[in-house]
Amino acid sequence: MTDNPGILIYLLSFLIVIGVLVFVHEMGHYLVGRWCGVKAETFSIGFGKEIAGWTDKRGTRWKVCMLPLGGYVQFAGDMDPSGVKSKDWLSLPAEERNQTFQSKSLWKRAAIVFAGPAINFIFAILIIMGFVIAYGTSATLPVASEITPDSTAATIGLEPGDKIISVDGEKIALFDDLRQKIMLIPDQNVEIVYERDGQRIAKEAKIGVNLLEDRFGNEYRIGMLGMSSSKVEWREVSPLEAPVVAVEKTIGIVDQITTTLGQVITGKRSVKELGGPLKIAQVSGEQFKLGMESFILFVALISINLGFINLLPIPMLDGGHLMFYAIEAVRRKPANAKVQEWAFRSGLALVMVFMLVVTFNDLSSFGLFRSISG
Numbered sequence: 001m002t003d004n005p006g007i008l009i010y011l012l013s014f015l016i017v018i019g020v021l022v023f024v025h026e027m028g029h030y031l032v033g034r035w036c037g038v039k040a041e042t043f044s045i046g047f048g049k050e051i052a053g054w055t056d057k058r059g060t061r062w063k064v065c066m067l068p069l070g071g072y073v074q075f076a077g078d079m080d081p082s083g084v085k086s087k088d089w090l091s092l093p094a095e096e097r098n099q100t101f102q103s104k105s106l107w108k109r110a111a112i113v114f115a116g117p118a119i120n121f122i123f124a125i126l127i128i129m130g131f132v133i134a135y136g137t138s139a140t141l142p143v144a145s146e147i148t149p150d151s152t153a154a155t156i157g158l159e160p161g162d163k164i165i166s167v168d169g170e171k172i173a174l175f176d177d178l179r180q181k182i183m184l185i186p187d188q189n190v191e192i193v194y195e196r197d198g199q200r201i202a203k204e205a206k207i208g209v210n211l212l213e214d215r216f217g218n219e220y221r222i223g224m225l226g227m228s229s230s231k232v233e234w235r236e237v238s239p240l241e242a243p244v245v246a247v248e249k250t251i252g253i254v255d256q257i258t259t260t261l262g263q264v265i266t267g268k269r270s271v272k273e274l275g276g277p278l279k280i281a282q283v284s285g286e287q288f289k290l291g292m293e294s295f296i297l298f299v300a301l302i303s304i305n306l307g308f309i310n311l312l313p314i315p316m317l318d319g320g321h322l323m324f325y326a327i328e329a330v331r332r333k334p335a336n337a338k339v340q341e342w343a344f345r346s347g348l349a350l351v352m353v354f355m356l357v358v359t360f361n362d363l364s365s366f367g368l369f370r371s372i373s374g
Helices: 007-035 106-135 175-183 242-266 277-290 292-310 318-331 337-365 368-373
Strands: 040-055 061-075 137-140 163-167 189-196 199-206 208-213 219-224 232-235
Touching (some): 007 040, 007 106, 007 277, 007 292, 106 292, 106 318, 163 175, 175 242, 242 292, 277 292, 277 337, 318 337
Antiparallel strands (some): 040 061, 137 232, 163 189, 189 199, 208 219
């Protein structure tokens, strides 16, 4: 029997996660835009019809809209996605034109765009810092204490006391490094190097597969080595050390994201494993039910994911804009307006297809299509 939160918990927790992270992301664009002297005409949480809003003394319209799946900051003069200097822009009075996005130097435009994803990472790092200061951090060494019979670890001859040195050429310093590496490569052939009595042994092996189901009924296919470690070193973290620990943990999460995405692109993982807004709503409700600490850490994880996705070099995303700014820096002039227009149309189509795929995956995971087919 699964322990599912009610629909109101799912909805409330989802709106909190999305609302907070969209606000943080767009606030990054807004603050750096103001610092660069660009006027913000609109700051919107959500899309579609306005539910509530107000206009501040600088003329910025702050509003909340019907569809809460994102948000945006519209800067003065932002008349098309590519930011091309149009005839309408050229006809503006000089004072107004100087407050527009297009009037700013290349590095200022890039800074404004980069600020959104950057503040998502900073926000997550601050949350993780608070947790490691409050609770400390553990350092478990990759030294075998128990070996599961008939597992990958048993196949390569691993014994208690052996220390894992590397997996597929990637050095392993902590047991968490080993766990994160192994869980992302189920059913893959790798080289495992371990140390026994000062001597290193290299063995080829196929990583095992373990199907797990959580208390909410979600299934996960993860890699399994078949080795546990009890050599745990728990230590306190000072406020001065906390930023370093938080950044390291954030880098570890980004590494997991890139590994998983690379496996999906290369076909090593099924695209069915990708989740979308409905899955985020489901998991956010589950984490909310588990407690505020789990929920806040989940917000940090989604913030890192949001920052990473927005940096992908896909037109329509922040990373796509940065890609064109890089081209402009090399060419000493912007890319052709037609090229940018078609690139952004293609980027929009790609994003829409991706949303359809992940929404289909979400509905499939909820059993909707099984119910329809009987």
